[in-house]
Amino acid sequence: MNLALAWCGKEWRAQRGFLLGYAGLMFATVAAVLTLVHWHHGFLQGESCLAAVVLVFSATGAVGCVFAAANAVRGERVGRDDQLWRRLPGALLPAFAGKVLFIALLLPALLLAGFVVGQIYVAAMSRGFASVPAIADHVDFYPDLCATGCSLLPWVFAVACWMPGARLAIGATALLVAGLATAVAGLLAPARGLADTLSGTTLWSWTLGLGLAVAGVSCVFGRRGGSHARSAKLGAATAIVGLVPCAAWLGSWLLAYWRPDAQRLAYFNGAGVTADGRYAVIQGPAQYRWPPFAVRLDLQTGAATQLSAPGERTTGSCDLSAEAAIRAGFAVILSDVATRAVRVVELASLTSSAMTLDERHMPVDLPAALAAVRRSMSPLRQPGNLPAWFEGGELCLQMADGTVAREPLVLRQGFCRPVGHGFVHLNADRQPGAAWHGYDLATRRRFALPGDVTSRCVAVAGTWLLWPQASDRPWLHFDPSTREKTPIPALPNGSDSLGLLDDATAVFVIPRRNQTPVLGLYQPQSDELVDLKLPAHPFVQNERWYAARGRGDAVYGQRDPRGRMLLYLSRQKPGNLIVAVDPVTHACKVLLETALMTQILAFPNADEAVCCEDNRFVVRYDLRSGARTVIYPRPDQP
Amino acid sequence: MNDVLTVKGLELGFRRQAVLRGLDLQLVPGKVTVLLGANGAGKSTLLRVLLGVLRPASGSVRLFGLDPLRAHRAVLQRVGYVPDTPDVYPWMKPAELFAFLRPHYPTWNAERCEQLCERLAVPLQTKFAALSRGQGMKVMLVAALASEPELLLLDEPFAGLDPLVREEVLQCVVTELRDGERTVLCATHELEIAARIADRIAVMHDGRIVRHGALAEVLGADGEAAQIPSGLHRLLAEATAAAPIAPEVAV
Numbered sequence: 043m044n045l046a047l048a049w050c051g052k053e054w055r056a057q058r059g060f061l062l063g064y065a066g067l068m069f070a071t072v073a074a075v076l077t078l079v080h081w082h083h084g085f086l087q088g089e090s091c092l093a094a095v096v097l098v099f100s101a102t103g104a105v106g107c108v109f110a111a112a113n114a115v116r117g118e119r120v121g122r123d124d125q126l127w128r129r130l131p132g133a134l135l136p137a138f139a140g141k142v143l144f145i146a147l148l149l150p151a152l153l154l155a156g157f158v159v160g161q162i163y164v165a166a167m168s169r170g171f172a173s174v175p176a177i178a179d180h181v182d183f184y185p186d187l188c189a190t191g192c193s194l195l196p197w198v199f200a201v202a203c204w205m206p207g208a209r210l211a212i213g214a215t216a217l218l219v220a221g222l223a224t225a226v227a228g229l230l231a232p233a234r235g236l237a238d239t240l241s242g243t244t245l246w247s248w249t250l251g252l253g254l255a256v257a258g259v260s261c262v263f264g265r266r267g268g269s270h271a272r273s274a275k276l277g278a279a280t281a282i283v284g285l286v287p288c289a290a291w292l293g294s295w296l297l298a299y300w301r302p303d304a305q306r307l308a309y310f311n312g313a314g315v316t317a318d319g320r321y322a323v324i325q326g327p328a329q330y331r332w333p334p335f336a337v338r339l340d341l342q343t344g345a346a347t348q349l350s351a352p353g354e355r356t357t358g359s360c361d362l363s364a365e366a367a368i369r370a371g372f373a374v375i376l377s378d379v380a381t382r383a384v385r386v387v388e389l390a391s392l393t394s395s396a397m398t399l400d401e402r403h404m405p406v407d408l409p410a411a412l413a414a415v416r417r418s419m420s421p422l423r424q425p426g427n428l429p430a431w432f433e434g435g436e437l438c439l440q441m442a443d444g445t446v447a448r449e450p451l452v453l454r455q456g457f458c459r460p461v462g463h464g465f466v467h468l469n470a471d472r473q474p475g476a477a478w479h480g481y482d483l484a485t486r487r488r489f490a491l492p493g494d495v496t497s498r499c500v501a502v503a504g505t506w507l508l509w510p511q512a513s514d515r516p517w518l519h520f521d522p523s524t525r526e527k528t529p530i531p532a533l534p535n536g537s538d539s540l541g542l543l544d545d546a547t548a549v550f551v552i553p554r555r556n557q558t559p560v561l562g563l564y565q566p567q568s569d570e571l572v573d574l575k576l577p578a579h580p581f582v583q584n585e586r587w588y589a590a591r592g593r594g595d596a597v598y599g600q601r602d603p604r605g606r607m608l609l610y611l612s613r614q615k616p617g618n619l620i621v622a623v624d625p626v627t628h629a630c631k632v633l634l635e636t637a638l639m640t641q642i643l644a645f646p647n648a649d650e651a652v653c654c655e656d657n658r659f660v661v662r663y664d665l666r667s668g669a670r671t672v673i674y675p676r677p678d679q680p
Numbered sequence: 681m682n683d684v685l686t687v688k689g690l691e692l693g694f695r696r697q698a699v700l701r702g703l704d705l706q707l708v709p710g711k712v713t714v715l716l717g718a719n720g721a722g723k724s725t726l727l728r729v730l731l732g733v734l735r736p737a738s739g740s741v742r743l744f745g746l747d748p749l750r751a752h753r754a755v756l757q758r759v760g761y762v763p764d765t766p767d768v769y770p771w772m773k774p775a776e777l778f779a780f781l782r783p784h785y786p787t788w789n790a791e792r793c794e795q796l797c798e799r800l801a802v803p804l805q806t807k808f809a810a811l812s813r814g815q816g817m818k819v820m821l822v823a824a825l826a827s828e829p830e831l832l833l834l835d836e837p838f839a840g841l842d843p844l845v846r847e848e849v850l851q852c853v854v855t856e857l858r859d860g861e862r863t864v865l866c867a868t869h870e871l872e873i874a875a876r877i878a879d880r881i882a883v884m885h886d887g888r889i890v891r892h893g894a895l896a897e898v899l900g901a902d903g904e905a906a907q908i909p910s911g912l913h914r915l916l917a918e919a920t921a922a923a924p925i926a927p928e929v930a931v
Contacts, residue, residue, distance in 0.1 A: 048783050056771060117769070125767045129731040130784050132753025267735030267749045 045133070049140025050147075056117045057110055057144075064106045065152070069159045072102050080167065092172035093180050096160030103156030104192070107149045111195050112211040114141040115202035115261075128265050138261040142254070145195055189246035194219060196253030200281075203260035204274035229292065233299045234353055235331040240295060252284040302328035304337045304346035305675055312593075312654035313356045314368030315341070315644030321389045322643055322652060322660060323368050324674070325355055336373055338389055339660060341652060344676035349387055350375045357384060360458035360465060361431040362412070365594045366419035369644075372412055386412060421460045423597040424483045425503045425545045439483065449486060460597055462542055464501030466491065480506065482522060489522040500539045500548050505566040507548065510535065519566065532571040533564065540591040541599030543607055544625045549574070549599070551589040558587055561609065563628065574623065576611075576630050581619040587611040593641055602633065603648045612639065616656065634663060683745050684709050684831055684863045685730065690739035691887075692725060699725050701887035702739070707831075707863055714874040715867040717884035723867035724764060726884070727835045730865075731761055743831065757785055760829030764836040766816035770809035774802055774819045778826065785827035793826035800852060814845030821849060825856055834866040838873055853877065 076095060080086045086095065118124035118137075127137045161171050181188060194215065201218060202211035230237045259280040264273025310326025313336065322339040333353035337346050350373075357376035358364040367374045373387045377396070387394040417438070422430040430439045437451040458467040464482045478491040484504040491499070495508040495518065506520040507530070517533035520526070533550060540549040546567060552560045561574040576582045592600025592608040599607040606622035609630075620634040620642065634640065638656035645651050651663045652673070660674040690703040699722045707713050717723050728734045729741060732748040732755070741748060748755045768777055774797070782788045797804060800818040808816060817837060824832060837853070838846050854877060857864060868874055874881065881898040883891040891898045 044783050048780060052769075052780055055776070056769060059771075120767050120769055121765055125728070125731075125733055125763070126769075128733045129728075129756065129761060129767075130781070131756035131759075133784060134752075266752065267732055272735070 045136030046139035046143060049133075049137045050144045051140075053114060053117075053141050053144040057113055060113060061106060061110065061148070061152075064109065065103065065155055065159075068102050068106070069099060069156070072099060073159075073163050076163070077167070086164065086168050089173055089176040090180070092164045092168065092170070093176035095164050096157060096172045096177055097180050099160030099163065100153045100156035103152035103154075103159075104149060106152050107145055107192075107195055108198055108212055110148055111145050111198040112202045112208060114145065114199060115211065116208035119207050123269065124265070128267075134262045134265055138258055141199070141261075142196070142257070145199070149192060149195070186246060190249060193246045193250035193253060196250065196257040200253060200257035200260045200277050203257065203264060204270055204277055206270050208270075226292070229296060233296060234333050235327075235329075236295060236299050238331045239329055240292075248288055252281065252288070255284055256281045298328065299332065299352060302335070302348065302352070304348045307337065308332075309657040310334070310337070310654070311657060312641060312643040312660065313373075314365035315652055316371050316389055317369050318371075319644060319646035319652070321371075323349070323356060323373050323389070324654065324660065326657070327352065336375060338373070338387075338392070339674050341646075341660070341662075341673055344673050346674060347392065349373055349392075350377070350385075354385075359432075360460060360467075361420040361422050362416040363419070363421050363594060366415055366421070367412060369419065370411065370415040372415070374412075421594075421596060422465055422483065423460065423463060425463050427545075427598060430483050437481075439486070451481075451488075459497065461497075461499050462501035462539075462548065462597055463503055463545075464506070466497050466499065480522065482506070485522070487522055489525075492520070492525070492527065495520075498538070500542075502542065502548055502566045503545055507533070507539070507564075507566060509537075519569075530564075530569065532562070532569075540589065540609060541607065542597055543599075543623060543628075549607065549609070549623070558585075559589060561589055572628075574628065574630060576621065577632050579619065579632055579635075581611065581613075581635060585611075585613045587613050587619070593643070600642070603645045606631075606633075608633065608642065610641070633665060634668070636663075683742065685865065686740075686742045687726075687730075688740045690726070690729065690741060691737045692722075692729060692734060693737060699887055700729070700736070700739075703884075703888055705882060705889050705892065707865060708880060709863050710861045711879040712857055712864040712866065712877050713880040713882055714878035715865060715882050715884055716869065716871070716874055717867070718869060721869075721884045722887045723869075723884055724835050727761070727833050727865070727867055730833060731759070732756065757787070757827075758830045760824035760827055760832045762817070762820045762824045762832075762834045762837045764839060765813070766808060766811075766820050768808055768820075771807055773805050773807050774811075774822075775804040777808075777819065777823060781823055781827070787828045789826055789828050792828065793822060796822040796825055796852070800848065814841045814849070817841060817849060818845070818852075821852060830862055832862055832864045834864065834868075836868055836870075837866070838868065838870060850876065 076098070085091060118127050120126060127133050164170070164172050197219065198211055198215045201215040202208040205211050205214055256277045260273040260277030264276045307324070307326035307328060308330050310324040313323040313325050315322045320341060322341055323336055324339055325334045325336050327334045334355060335352045336349040336354065336356055338349050339346050354375050354377050356364040356368070356373050358367060358374060362374070364374060368389070371389050373389055375385045375387060377383050377385050383396060385394045385396050416431050417440075418429060420429040420431040424430055424439060426442055428440045428442065430437060432438070432451070432453075435450060435452045436448040439447045439449070441447055453467050458465055461480075463484045464480055466478050466480050468477060468479070478497050479488060480491050480499070480501070481488045482501055482504060484501070491497070492508065494511050496511055498509045500507045506522060508518040508520045508527070510516075510518060513535050515529065515535055517530045517535070517537060519528040519530060533552065536553040537550050540551055543549050543563060547563050547565050550562045550564050550571075552562055554560060561576065563572045563574055564570070581587065588611070590610045590612065592610060594600060601607055602622055604622075606624050609621045609623060610618055611621060612618040616639055617635070617637045618639055619632060620636075620640070622631050622633045623629075634642070634651065636653075636655065638659075640653045640655045642651045642653050643660070649665050651665055653661050653663055655661050659672055662671045662673055663669070685705065685707040687703055687705040690700050691698065692700040703722070703726065715723050715726070725734065729736055730743060730748060732752045735749060743755045744758060746755050772780070778793055782790070796802075800822060802818050802822055803811065803815060808819070811819070821837065834853070838849060841849060850873065857877060866877065878895050880893060881891065881895050882889050883898065
């Protein structure tokens with residue numbers, strides 16, 4: 043310890059001249075530059091800005107440690123080499139300890155010096171000091187960056203030991219760090235969210251620990267009977283050995299990211315269930331900050347199989363919903379957002395084929411089985427629940443007699459959404475004020491939507507209901523042929539359509555100030571709004587609930603096997619009430635009351651429902667008894 | 681003290697160029713051995729190996745029975761070294777150097793250091809950068825002797841000194857050698873110096889010790905003279921004839 047202190051003191055005497063010169067020159071330069079910028083832009087205003095200026099001075103001071111670390115090695119070279127610290131009895135270890143101690147003491151000293159000079163500067167420029175809490179806020183914003191920057195100091199020392207005469211140590215360290223950072227970033231870049239998960243504390247402490255070890259070996263063992271070449275050999279070997287567990291640690295995270303345990307998702311959403319009720323597709327991430335991936339869930343065994351890489355999710359087009367594809371036994375996975383490349387995975391066999399799903403040039407060249415799904419299960423619906431779809435540059439409309447009417451129509455933009463008996467899509471010409479176009483499937487008319495409405499409209503058998511952008515205006519009737527707009531006082535702004543109960547009736551949820559909303563059945567032909575009589579259930583009567591439609595984009599909403607439309611009443615605390623509305627009698631019946639937020643994925647039969655519960659469970663409910671069976675995660679999983 | 685220094689089969693090279701080629705050397709305790717050799721013979725390299733500054737490619741080096749690389753502290757605390765040029769920091773003053781060296785040597789004798797400084801008129805408060813070469817060498821000599829080493833290694837300590845300083849330093853060395861029982865290995869190519877201080881001569885050529893023995897033995901080995909560079913042998917012989925050998929250091 044005595045020797046280490048002697049070397050520490052020696053280092054201070056060796057470097058004090060340089061450090062004083064550095065501090066004087068750099069602080070003066072920073073002050074001059076900031077003053078010039080302030081004179082031109084007047085930026086020295088506000089607590090946050092003053093704090094940032096003080097931190098700039100502190101950081102400038104801290105950077106001096108980088109030079110000091112390199113000088114700690116370079117300064118040993120006297121004459122032709124650095125013989126003295128190698129020939130003094132057992133001096134290398136205390137020399138290393140003393141120099142590390144010197145740098146460790148210098149860092150806070152230079153930070154403090156920068157802090158003081160910065161405070162003096164801001165006080166001289168703006169009549170006050172920067173507050174410490176504001177400075178702490180800035181430091182809190184970049185804690186990992188600050189810690190990692192400081193943890194690189196031993197590496198500068200180590201690399202200085204490796205370089206002939208300790209020359210170019212800072213540049214070589216920068217190159218080494220940049221090389222390593224590029225390699226790590228190259229591994230982490232495709233793994234979105236993984237970098238955030240990897241603890242910054244772990245990284246900087248590992249960087250510091252390994253840097254000290256490499257510097258110690260390079261100095262103490264490398265210089266014992268050797269020169270920079272021996273230091274480089276031993277130091278590099280130590281670094282490689284030290285990086286092995288680091289690489290293994292990183293590799294384990296990458297493996298967990300790209301090949302996650304499908305049985306342990308952080309949370310998930312249900313994407314759909316096959317028609318035979320055997321498989322469900324759920325999507326969720328393995329950890330909260332990671333992108334979700336698709337998982338095939340065997341509803342009989344609870345076994346989960348990864349279908350896609352993280353970030354690849356199920357997708358569809360406006361005439362082929364992801365849920366419809368799953369119901370037919372296929373998961374359409376969007377594997378490249380830029381090229382709209384997709385993979386179609388057959389859920390039973392898990393065989394996959396690649397193709398391009400380009401909505402700009404709909405229809406898509408799909409396999410025959412999937413094309414049949416699109417024709418029969420397209421979300422685009424005409425009155426009478428007749429499907430419409432795109433094929434070969436044409437809009438195909440199935441007639442009641444089974445024939446197919448075709449009309450040339452190519453949508454050139456990538457967004458198209460069914461809205462009742464029609465669909466909206468982005469205007470190809472991107473004309474201001476008329477961004478959206480509508481197509482009425484009842485009248486087969488294409489028109490521009492008025493510029494002052496949202497795209498959340500509803501087409502009901504040739505009549506269009508529009509939601510104005512202005513928050514104080516009610517919904518509007520819109521006649522595409524005359525472009526006449528008529529306000530609907532019964533549907534105030536904020537009302538939302540939950541789907542079509544039948545070809546003439548739209549279900550609306552109508553907000554009421556400080557009260558639960560009202561569910562109403564609106565018929566555009568008669569301009570009549572009828573309240574939907576909800577069952578006399580404690581949930582309905584006692585809770586502050588809000589209503590939502592069922593899953594998917596179905597024009598007629600989610601339906602149970604008896605053809606009843608499902609409405610979801612939810613409250614702030616967990617749990618919801620699922621109500622079934624009879625389209626003929628308009629009678630409402632409670633289908634399911636749950637303690638957790640629940641979405642019905644499918645009905646395997648008339649008396650059972652497979653549900654996604656609280657984004658954590660897939661469960662099977664017996665609709666008669668309310669019995670609940672957890673399918674996923676499997677009960678045997680911890 | 682029976683085994684101060686033993687070197688066997690020492691080999692060392694720089695960038696594939698061999699400098700020491702199977703060098704063998706054993707010092708006689710309490711004697712002054714002068715390592716003679718032309719420039720580039722490998723004298724300084726040998727001393728740097730003994731100090732643990734360089735790592736031999738093969739062979740063994742034992743100082744006091746220990747490997748200087750493995751037992752660096754234990755060995756080097758008993759060794760004093762005067763380099764051919766001062767190898768200390770130019771910003772340092774001699775007083776600071778002595779204070780810095782002191783904790784490295786348990787046997788450091790501050791009083792002796794002071795005496796030596798007085799005798800050699802060492803400027804204690806002048807930075808090395810401002811010292812002359814002669815003054816610098818005086819400081820190095822004081823630094824080497826103040827720890828009262830059992831083995832003193834001198835690497836061309838008189839080279840490049842002006843005659844007055846050279847005589848002053850030489851007198852100091854001779855006095856120190858006379859006072860103590862220490863073993864000395866002095867590398868030089870100056871035959872006059874060698875003649876004044878040497879008990880034994882080791883002649884080094886091409887990375888090997890080609891002659892080693894008492895001074896008279898070496899000079900009398902005419903049959904082996906072909907192995908010694910002829911010019912060096914002639915100069916050595918002339919210098920030995922011209923300079924009377926002090927009785928204290930004669931074999």
